[in-house]
Ligand SMILES: *[C@@H]1O[C@H](CO)[C@@H](O)[C@H](O)[C@H]1NC(C)=O
Ligand SMILES: *[C@@H]1O[C@H](CO)[C@@H](O)[C@H](O)[C@H]1NC(C)=O
Ligand SMILES: *[C@@H]1O[C@H](CO)[C@@H](O)[C@H](O)[C@H]1NC(C)=O
């Protein structure tokens with residue numbers, strides 16, 4: 086142990102600066118102790134850990150066997166793809182093998198024999214782990230690069246996808262985007278998604294084979310041309326919103342939209358020379374461990390951080406059990422050069438035994454009650470240990486007590502519910518006539534209009550009479566001559582003056598006359 090410690094101390098000065106050590110045993114005036122640093126794993130060749138999927142089904146050539154030609158030699162179509170013959174097959178795994186010098190092995194698609202229907206293929210790479218890119222993604226195409234393609238990325242294991250870069254020989258025509266170069270981006274636009282024409286033009290299929298996603302050029306905006314000033318890059322990664330995430334992926338997808346044409350037009354009489362062939366996809370990056378690990382290992386089919394600083398999880402994204410007296414935080418590259426470990430702390434290390442489930446960083450002693458209690462519980466929690474949900478929130482049954490998502494807002498409909506509290510399963514207390522978990526629906530025979538009101542009319546029990554029509558369960562629209570809530574009364578019965586057949590102008594004269602007579606009888610009008 087001591088020997089190991091001595092060795093570590095010895096190694097530290099050499100390795101410092103690039104965050105590759107999580108802790109070291111140091112001697113201070115108070116005696117020897119551990120010192121902790123922000124740390125991250127080394128960059129690796131990520132293609133060794135990837136799972137690949139090629140879509141649509143049947144896009145890989147060779148089933149049934151198919152002949153193909155090349156742009157260099159379009160009339161000598163002697164090459165064959167045959168999935169059942171290992172020497173002639175081109176399965177997806179050949180995009181990730183290590184190649185012997187000179188001999189390219191590649192995945193190949195079927196040819197464009199269905200032209201003019203587009204020849205579309207998706208190549209999806211999944212790691213089931215967040216990865217931070219540290220170098221360019223380089224895709225090598227044999228027999229010419231696509232004239233239109235798109236790179237997409239996911240940050241949530243393929244649930245949602247976002248464009249990463251567009252590639253076309255004519256960006257305006259293909260994507261209605263102006264062509265741009267990564268080299269021309271600035272510090273404020275380093276994470277812009279753009280369309281580039283640099284990798285899609287025809288240059289002879291042997292000469293220009295690679296399509297890049299330029300990570301280094303984007304880093305160089307901050308770190309200088311040879312990436313000498315990495316400190317500046319790390320500072321920016323901490324401070325610029327969204328910059329770290331821009332270089333983080335769990336999945337990548339190449340959407341191949343149009344193959345190399347070898348010229349301006351598609352030659353319909355020889356469609357055997359149009360197809361995709363990818364010999365290599367190089368992805369260089371490091372496991373994202375939130376600066377809490379310097380090792381990442383491949384276990385049970387997935388990459389996993391070997392978490393330090395008493396953190397745990399695939400990305401060291403939470404505190405270990407019994408180390409939750411403070412809420413979890415990612416380590417930081419700052420201050421330079423060693424960063425901050427932001428380690429998780431043992432429960433009870435500060436005060437008595439006050440666990441706050443990671444929702445508070447502070448405890449306070451309340452003298453007259455003689456208790457220690459968590460202060461300013463976050464994430465909508467409350468209570469001595471931040472173990473309850475605030476009013477208006479309820480417990481997320483699929484989250485642990487130390488999860489940031491442990492309390493879910495009740496979201497009761499303000500009009501339909503009695504108040505904004507709900508029970509343990511998220512049900513609100515509804516006013517009369519309202520229903521549904523959030524009280525935003527009405528019971529049968531009620532209608533919604535700033536709350537639930539009993540139907541005035543409907544198609545069953547409260548039918549509008551005499552040919553009236555029910556308007557949104559709120560009122561009957563009565564035909565001329567009828568009134569009442571359900572048009573049940575004839576105006577004629579109520580008031581003779583409303584009877585059908587009463588002449589228009591004469592009627593109203595008569596009405597005036599009758600009115601005058603009535604008032605006269607009461608002695609209010611002198612004639
Ligand atoms: C490729 O993936 C996109 C989603 O990113 C999907 O819309 C499209 O249909 C897929 N194409 C093929 C050929 O599977
Ligand atoms: C992804 O990784 C997690 C954590 O290592 C593991 O539990 C899960 O089974 C993996 N999923 C797949 C599809 O490999
Ligand atoms: C993690 O917990 C152990 C005790 O299990 C302790 O010795 C160590 O110092 C802690 N590490 C950090 C970074 O707090």
Ligand SMILES: *[C@@H]1O[C@H](CO)[C@@H](O)[C@H](O)[C@H]1NC(C)=O
Nearest residue numbers: 481482483484488490491493
């Ligand atoms: C409940 O917690 C789980 C686990 O953290 C989370 O994935 C889910 O989104 C939460 N549900 C809601 C409604 O917030």
Ligand SMILES: *[C@@H]1O[C@H](CO)[C@@H](O)[C@H](O)[C@H]1NC(C)=O
Nearest residue numbers: 507508509510511512513522
């Ligand atoms: C919450 O209220 C709903 C609707 O009244 C009810 O079905 C459910 O059982 C209640 N849940 C609890 C835990 O009381």
Ligand SMILES: [Ca+2]
Nearest residue numbers: 179180190364
């Ligand atoms: Ca290969």
